[in-house]
Amino acid sequence: MSFSLSSPITGGAQTGFTTPTYTISADNNPGNNGKQWLVTALGGTQTSVTVHTASDVFTIAAWRPLSYKVAQFVSTTIFRKPPRNTYKIIVRKGLLVNSNFPKDIGIVTMSFDLPAGSETLDAANIRAMVSASVGAFNQVSAGWGDSLVTGSI
Numbered sequence: 426m427s428f429s430l431s432s433p434i435t436g437g438a439q440t441g442f443t444t445p446t447y448t449i450s451a452d453n454n455p456g457n458n459g460k461q462w463l464v465t466a467l468g469g470t471q472t473s474v475t476v477h478t479a480s481d482v483f484t485i486a487a488w489r490p491l492s493y494k495v496a497q498f499v500s501t502t503i504f505r506k507p508p509r510n511t512y513k514i515i516v517r518k519g520l521l522v523n524s525n526f527p528k529d530i531g532i533v534t535m536s537f538d539l540p541a542g543s544e545t546l547d548a549a550n551i552r553a554m555v556s557a558s559v560g561a562f563n564q565v566s567a568g569w570g571d572s573l574v575t576g577s578i
Contacts, residue, residue, distance in 0.1 A: 428487045430462055437566025444471035452484065459488040479520035481528050488513040496542030512537040
């Protein structure tokens with residue numbers, strides 16, 4: 426898998442954070458079709474944020490399909506949608522829900538669902554899709570964080 430993170434990660438802008446960074450360390454992914462990292466240290470100002478521990482997770486994982494699907498022969502008279510290959514990036518973070526209870530886990534899942542064969546025939550547009558997605562998410566990082574906290578989009 427060519428997906429690899431380098432440490433530290435520069436975080437996106439968030440209300441109340443000043444230049445957030447996350448030092449990561451490689452971890453064992455629960456499946457053999459992915460990679461995982463732990464957040465081991467924080468940089469910048471992130472008051473009350475915690476790093477990964479066994480009871481307070483903070484992980485970033487990347488997953489690829491367990492087995493790849495391929496484009497099937499297409500008849501000129503019958504059109505069928507091609508099978509899809511799904512890739513995921515999953516971030517898990519321990520979150521307090523009540524001061525009397527242990528932390529529960531919040532999960533962010535980014536899913537990339539591609540029609541089989543597009544990686545061969547349309548690589549440039551796959552890259553454009555990812556580029557625009559990352560750019561849009563980075564542009565609204567603080568607003569999205571605010572929306573998750575306030576419940577308003």
